[in-house]
Amino acid sequence: MGALKLELHHTSQRVGDNDIDADLDPEPDWSFDALVSELNALENKLGVNSSTQPLHFHKTTSRLNLSGGKEIEKGRSFVFCAPEYETESEDDDDDDKALVSASTGKRFNYDELYLSDSDDDSDVDPAFEVQPYLMNKVGEVEGALIELTQEHQLRVKDEIRSKISVLETSLLNESQNSISSLLRVEKFKETRQELDKKFDTQYQRQIAEALDSHLTAVQRDRELRSQIEERKIRNDAAHEEAKKKVAMQEEKQQKEKAKAEAEAKLKAEEVKQAALEAERKATTEAKSKAAMEAEKRAAAEAERRAEKDAKESTKSSPLNTETKESGYVYRAAANALNIEQGRLQKLKELCEGNQVMRSSSKQDYTRYESHISRNIKTIRGISHNVRSKASELINLLNDRQCPQSISAEIFVKKVVSSCSSPGSAPFAIAYVIVLITSKVPYVMDLLLAELHRACLYTVPKHMVYKTSIFQSKEAYFRSIGYREDGEKLEGTEDYLKRLESYMKLYGALVQTEIPNIQNLHGLQEGWAWLARFLNYMPANLYTAVSLDTFLQMAGFALFQRYKSQFLKMLNAISDNFLVGLKSQNVPESTRIVANIKAYIEDKKFCQVPEGRKLQSDTMSRVLM
Template sequence: MEAVKLEIRCPQMVNGIGLEPDPDWSFKSLLLELDSLEKKLNLSSSVSLPFAKTKSREIYGEKGTKRSSNAFVMSVSDEDFEDSEGENEKVRDRGLVKAARFNCNEFYFSSDDDSDDQPCLDVQTLMNEVGLVESALYELTHEHQLGVKEEIRNTISALETDLMNESEKSSSAHTKVEKYREARREVERKFDVQYQRRVAEGLDNHLTAVQRDHELKSQIEERKIRSDAAHEEAKRREKALQEERLRQEKAKAEAEAKLKAEEANRAALEAERIAAKEAAEKEAAKSSKANTSEVPQTEASGGPNATSSRVENDKTNKSELAGNMLRAAESALKLERERLQKLKELEEINQSLRSSSNQNFDRTGRLIGRLIRQISGNKDKVSTQASELVKIFNNPHCPQTISIAYFAQKVVSNCESPSHSAFACAHVIVLVTSQFPQAMDLVLAEIHRACIYTVPKHISYTKSAFESKEAYWKVIGYKEDDGKIESTTDYLVRLESYMKLYGALVQTEVAGCQNVHGLKEGWAWLARFLNALPANMYTAVALYAFLQMAGFALFRKYRSQFMKMLNFISENFLNALRSQDDPDLRPITSKIQCYLEDKLFLQEPEGRTLHSSLLSNNMAPESDYHGPYHQQSRHFY
């Protein structure tokens, strides 16, 4: 009987594990291998497996009997040989039989020599019996192997099932973890959004609080600035009032100095007259002694002639002294006296109004001063300021004479400021005086009182007329501060400012308004100046400032006549300056010469045409003279 090898109808390898174990393995080795396989699966999984074994695996048979892990031994009796087929069927139905040994008690070898065929028969029988035993043994072994293989397949199938379940559980757990992570991310994102919203709200609240604090601080600073400005304005007003009082006191002192100078002149003239009279009497006495017989006739005939000659000599000496001291045209002096008289009468009227009224008019003066300081080279600004000034003049609560007096004072005092716009200020003066013509003479009187060269006139220094040089400087317009006379440089700067205002005033023309002191008066001023005034430092600065402002308009109107004036200046005035050979006169001489040679009178002066809109820099400050004559220098008389 041939052995039949059965093949397992399943893959030979699963996950690197062979399904066809070695038939020579023992059960113990198989169990150890299975346990190691389970341990590897447990170690490879991140989650504890539910089928992990805690004790050694046991193998049971079909009838529930525990199988040993050792090799088995089969025992076959003699009766089994008789019915091998029946026995074989029964053996197939039985499970594995554990035996301690394999016995063939029924087989024996006979030594009977009587029969020759008996050994062969016995051997054949034995071989047949041995074949049956081997077949049964093989069947049992095969059945055992099939059982072991089935057990292995069941175990492997269970392991695969557990592995698949565990994989599904892992996938499910992984999916849950991912969902949890996504949920956490969503929660964290919501928390981030809420946190960012809270941060934004907190930042917005903080910025709002900072802005509120900044606005509060700004308001406090503005209030402080306004308070400081009000305090400074009050101090400035107080200082202005003090300066005004000092100016009035200085004017009185100057008037007294002039009166003293006139009295000194009269005393000198009287002394000369007395000396001449005494000399005439001495001569008459000598002649009477020499020729006594002819004395009555000489006295009778020569008395009236001598008296008349003495009077004529007195008049001649007086005119010569006045002519040497004061240089001016008689018409100019007459106009000056008339304007100053009007100003004096106006001041007397205002003084009586202030004394009779309990109202304080200083507020009106401050308002007028502020409006004049705000004048700039802009048409709209000029018109606005002029309209405001006209409203103040028409204000019934303040007398018009007081308003006009304040206007004249503030206009003249403001022209000393570095930011002063002469042309813009001249436009305001023309606009106001076109409606109040009497104000023009008062403005001119204030200008004459501030600067004698606007008349024009010049006073020369003589020891007989002035007690000291300081007294002379006060008469011609030098300012005194705390008992100290200002420098020549400062005086020339102010002289230039006054002359520029006067030069801008005479050439200003406004549409629809009449300039009562127009270009005709400027032409008269230039003629009187060149005819009467000497050439020196003061007159040169005055002439150059006037030509700068009014030369353009004079040339446009008078053309050839103005050119004759310029030729006279070049041939006479400049030559007179050069002849003095004074280094301090060279800068101003060069400026006048450049003005004539470069024909600057053909160019419109800066600021003459007002702008129609505000500029970032309306008017540049007037550049100061820089030259030796602006330094402290000796005086010219």
């Protein structure tokens, strides 16, 4: 606080023509006299040129006036501190020495030397002026305080150095401890790795041993299973061989039995054929010799048989079985006739409305008629074919470009007319009818009405022959459905074939059952038809053909549904209907009687009729 620090700047100034190097390096051991002389020399050197700028002294600390403005006493010394130049190559020990030397310095005598109290540090003086005073005078207290301060600083620095050395020692110890710990960790890591390798090798050896034992066990188990399978295969082969031998023996016996039965049947058929041939020859010769007489006798015989049948039916049933309708006499149930009339009325009204529609419209519906006819003709007993044809026909019936009444009329007529074709499949057609009527219900009544018009035995009803009604036998035949080819009626055999085809369609229709689809004219209607037939129909050639065909088509389903009640119906047929048919002694009915009798005695109603079950799609592809 009582000392001034003078710093001489490193300047290179040009005074006149001389370069003055002001880089001064005062020595710490200078005396004050030497300093004064040096300053005077500088003043003389710089005073030569008035334009030379003065050398500036920078005061780092202000003057201390500890004596209250009084001058410093004579005989006191002051400390002049000059800073040392910093160098990059100095060591820490040299720095410490420099600090000590800077703090202690040299003591100079300042007898009667006063420094200026002026604080003016202006550097704009025209000439270099040496200040006459460097420091104010200070007292002993101030000097002692300065020395104590410097000693305190030295002690603090020593303590700092000691703490720094302790910290360096501790850091060195810590680094050495860390290095030793790292070495121990590395050593433990290497030891652990060696142990892991040993454990891995031991574990892999155990796994290999376990895998080897497992594979051995699996191989042993497979060998055992293969032995068991081989033993089983040998046993099965031996068993099959034994079964084949037994089956071959049974088959051989059955073949021999069937051969014997076939030979016996063949002989019986030959005898029957010979008898029928003889009867045909006799009949042909009789017809050729006396055609008119035979016709008269036949008419008389038919009238007699009709009257006899009517009397017998009246005796067997208390109900009035004869009904007069449109001038004709029918034998049928009253409710059956009422239902028939209702269906025929619907068909008649539909046809009349379609006729008016065709006459008033210029649209041609022949294209729809050809499409419907083609689809019906291509129906086969294959499930895929049945589904596709039913779908196409439903689309045609629902086509908006053609009125549904017209397409329905075309459909029912084409279905009934297709029955007489040789390639028709009645069961398949019945499936298609049930599928279509489930979507268009009123078509069922129209179809049954068309079927009743084509064959009155589908009602069932029988037209009674009376000479008072029919002028000739031909007129009667026309009334019951005989077709005319020009002026000639078709033969009885052709009529019976057509009658049989109609009854096949009706029998297939009533027994058709499709899951989740309701048959509007199902098996209960077939049961009602059979009951009405046995109650009201007389036994003749036409009714026999109708009954035989119906039983062949629907007998299996009726037996599955009604069981014992159906067996009672068969007993009634055997006891009453067949007996009445045999009593007529009509040669043409012999075959029908044999067929019905064989059906009952051989229990053919337990066998599924051919064509009832539709073929699968796989079978259809094979057939295609």
